[in-house]
Amino acid sequence: MVANELRNSNLLHLEDVYQAYGDHVVLDDIDLSVAHGELVTVVGPSGAGKSTLLRLILGQELPSSGEILVSGEPVGFADPSRGIVYQKYSLFPNMSVLDNVTLGKRLELSFFQWQKRKIAIIDEAMHYLEKVGLNSHSKKYPHELSGGMRQRVAVVQALIKRPKILMMDEPFGALDPGTREDLQIFLLELWEETDMTIFFVTHDLEEAAYLGSRLIVLSQHYSDDRGDGPGVQRGAKIVADHILSRSNLSTDVKYTKGFGKLIARIRREGFDPQHRQHIREFDLKHPHSFRTNTVEEVRCK
Amino acid sequence: MSMKQPQFFGLHAVPQSPLKWWMMALPFILLIGIYLIGSEIRLAENPNDKLMPPVSKMIDSIDRLAFTENKRTGEYVMLSDTTSSLSRIGIGITLSAFVGFLVGVRVGLFPGTETLFLKILTFLSIVPPLAILPILIIIFGVGEAGKITLIFLGTVFLITRDMHLSTKAIPREQIIKALTLGASQWEVMYRIVMPRIFPRLIDSVRLSLGAAWLFLIASESLAASSGLGYRIFLMTRYMDMSVIIPYVFWITFIGFVVDWLLRWTIRSQFSWYHASK
Ligand SMILES: Nc1ncnc2c1ncn2[C@@H]1O[C@H](COP(=O)(O)OP(=O)(O)OP(=O)(O)O)[C@@H](O)[C@H]1O
Numbered sequence: 335m336v337a338n339e340l341r342n343s344n345l346l347h348l349e350d351v352y353q354a355y356g357d358h359v360v361l362d363d364i365d366l367s368v369a370h371g372e373l374v375t376v377v378g379p380s381g382a383g384k385s386t387l388l389r390l391i392l393g394q395e396l397p398s399s400g401e402i403l404v405s406g407e408p409v410g411f412a413d414p415s416r417g418i419v420y421q422k423y424s425l426f427p428n429m430s431v432l433d434n435v436t437l438g439k440r441l442e443l444s445f446f447q448w449q450k451r452k453i454a455i456i457d458e459a460m461h462y463l464e465k466v467g468l469n470s471h472s473k474k475y476p477h478e479l480s481g482g483m484r485q486r487v488a489v490v491q492a493l494i495k496r497p498k499i500l501m502m503d504e505p506f507g508a509l510d511p512g513t514r515e516d517l518q519i520f521l522l523e524l525w526e527e528t529d530m531t532i533f534f535v536t537h538d539l540e541e542a543a544y545l546g547s548r549l550i551v552l553s554q555h556y557s558d559d560r561g562d563g564p565g566v567q568r569g570a571k572i573v574a575d576h577i578l579s580r581s582n583l584s585t586d587v588k589y590t591k592g593f594g595k596l597i598a599r600i601r602r603e604g605f606d607p608q609h610r611q612h613i614r615e616f617d618l619k620h621p622h623s624f625r626t627n628t629v630e631e632v633r634c635k
Numbered sequence: 636m637s638m639k640q641p642q643f644f645g646l647h648a649v650p651q652s653p654l655k656w657w658m659m660a661l662p663f664i665l666l667i668g669i670y671l672i673g674s675e676i677r678l679a680e681n682p683n684d685k686l687m688p689p690v691s692k693m694i695d696s697i698d699r700l701a702f703t704e705n706k707r708t709g710e711y712v713m714l715s716d717t718t719s720s721l722s723r724i725g726i727g728i729t730l731s732a733f734v735g736f737l738v739g740v741r742v743g744l745f746p747g748t749e750t751l752f753l754k755i756l757t758f759l760s761i762v763p764p765l766a767i768l769p770i771l772i773i774i775f776g777v778g779e780a781g782k783i784t785l786i787f788l789g790t791v792f793l794i795t796r797d798m799h800l801s802t803k804a805i806p807r808e809q810i811i812k813a814l815t816l817g818a819s820q821w822e823v824m825y826r827i828v829m830p831r832i833f834p835r836l837i838d839s840v841r842l843s844l845g846a847a848w849l850f851l852i853a854s855e856s857l858a859a860s861s862g863l864g865y866r867i868f869l870m871t872r873y874m875d876m877s878v879i880i881p882y883v884f885w886i887t888f889i890g891f892v893v894d895w896l897l898r899w900t901i902r903s904q905f906s907w908y909h910a911s912k
């Protein structure tokens with residue numbers, strides 16, 4: 335499909351997005367279009383700019399240039415259309431679990447409206463908390479919870495606002511492997527139930543390949559025809575864009591041969607500094623994948 | 636061979652009660668003992684010695700000032716001194732806490748406001764408040780306004796800067812998170828940031844109280860007709876240590892109780908504050 339069709343039909347659309355800090359180009363012409371209901375996982379070497387990309391979509395900072403659209407509208411600074419779960423600092427330390435979860439509702443209501451609808455909202459929040467097994471912890475403060483519990487609360491806190499797209503930056507990065515797997519399954523169940531769109535950044539290839547319905551590799555290890563002249567500053571690009579299919583939620587898939595192969599392939603595509611694919615050879619066969627190469631990047635065909 | 640936990644010596648000591656309590660009390664007992672002996676020796680040489688009066692004389696003074704109605708004014712001197720000093724320091728520090736909280740958070744949260752005010756705030760905070768005491772007396776006279784203003788000016792900048800830094804120390808992620816949950820810019824300030832750093836404001840007030848007492852006593856020593864500092868400096872003229880020493884103790888005691896109350900407030904009302912740092 336061409337970019338112009340995608341920009342109107344898809345939920346999230348980035349075109350020609352650059353981000354530089356001073357002379358340091360981090361994101362170098364990112365083109366990405368994401369359909370409603372997708373669970374996009376983003377992997378890449380440390381420092382490639384995964385978090386930067388997430389911050390741009392979230393509206394935590396503005397791109398140096400380029401367009402970012404949600405539902406066809408240019409995004410502004412952070413607002414309730416995009417939810418976020420960080421690895422840390424998602425919960426407010428001065429609020430109980432219940433207050434953290436209901437915060438999104440309380441903020442949208444005046445004092446009197448809140449008094450009127452309080453009971454219904456607390457019921458809803460408790461219902462969610464029950465689903466994640468935390469209803470008996472609703473009065474605790476975040477510091478009294480384990481890391482895994484905190485992240486569950488953070489997901490519920492973001493979901494109660496029903497964002498168009500839920501952004502997650504290494505949300506399970508600080509958890510032990512067992513808890514991590516529990517939360518992966520928990521997220522998949524939620525995703526299947528709610529037909530949410532999720533943008534999930536991680537540095538764990540297994541996690542990305544297991545969770546994603548679509549997997550994007552962001553990397554600075556590639557080559558193009560710009561040469562090495564003065565003023566040429568390269569940043570990370572999307573070097574691969576995979577469709578993933580899933581039959582069930584079982585984590586057994588992680589031990590299959592195909593899974594291992596996929597991971598080996600992603601490692602080569604994005605993480606091996608010696609292996610530099612030319613910009614023309616990127617694996618961008620996903621139907622929503624498009625690239626607007628500049629003349630300098632691809633000189634001859 | 637089993638190791639024994641040392642009670643006093645070394646890095647690994649864990650003092651246990653009852654020894655612990657004796658250890659805490661010891662410096663106090665020593666201090667009082669030294670005074671009593673010193674006083675005894677000096678009085679033996681000169682029964683009219685004023686520098687180290689005996690305890691009995693201090694008790695007489697306390698009885699006269701605290702528990703006997705002043706015939707002329709119908710007041711208890713120590714009580715009226717205490718209430719006038721406490722109301723000055725209370726009003727002064729409350730004002731600076733209020734202003735410091737609003738300004739500090741505002742400056743810490745909004746970069747535009749920060750650019751506008753941070754430099755001038757830093758500059759003003761360096762002005763020594765005592766140096767402008769004469770100016771305050773010229774402007775406000777010897778009434779309450781000058782003293783309260785001095786306490787205010789002496790503490791407000793420290794509190795403002797502390798609130799500014801505490802606001803800036805809040806991870807950016809939390810501000811963004813609040814915005815994604817639908818907070819407006821003002822709600823971020825009033826509903827997210829302020830409740831979160833309020834216990835820090837109490838801490839900040841605690842730390843500023845020492846300075847507040849300093850400015851209170853300094854201003855009372857120059858121009859006042861009542862107050863704890865006023866009484867102390869008045870008694871200096873008569874070299875009456877039997878009043879000065881109990882007054883100093885009284886001030887120290889008040890300071891201790893206020894500090895304890897503030898700490899207790901943080902512990903009981905904001906249990907998350909120390910735990911989640
Ligand atoms: N505000 C900023 N100012 C200057 N440089 C920045 C800023 N934010 C990010 N960078 C730089 O951009 C690059 C990408 O950072 P980013 O945090 O997006 O990487 P990442 O892919 O998320 O890495 P990780 O896997 O370690 O989280 C890094 O080199 C970082 O130093």
Ligand SMILES: [Mg+2]
Pocket residue numbers: 384385386
């Ligand atoms: Mg990152």
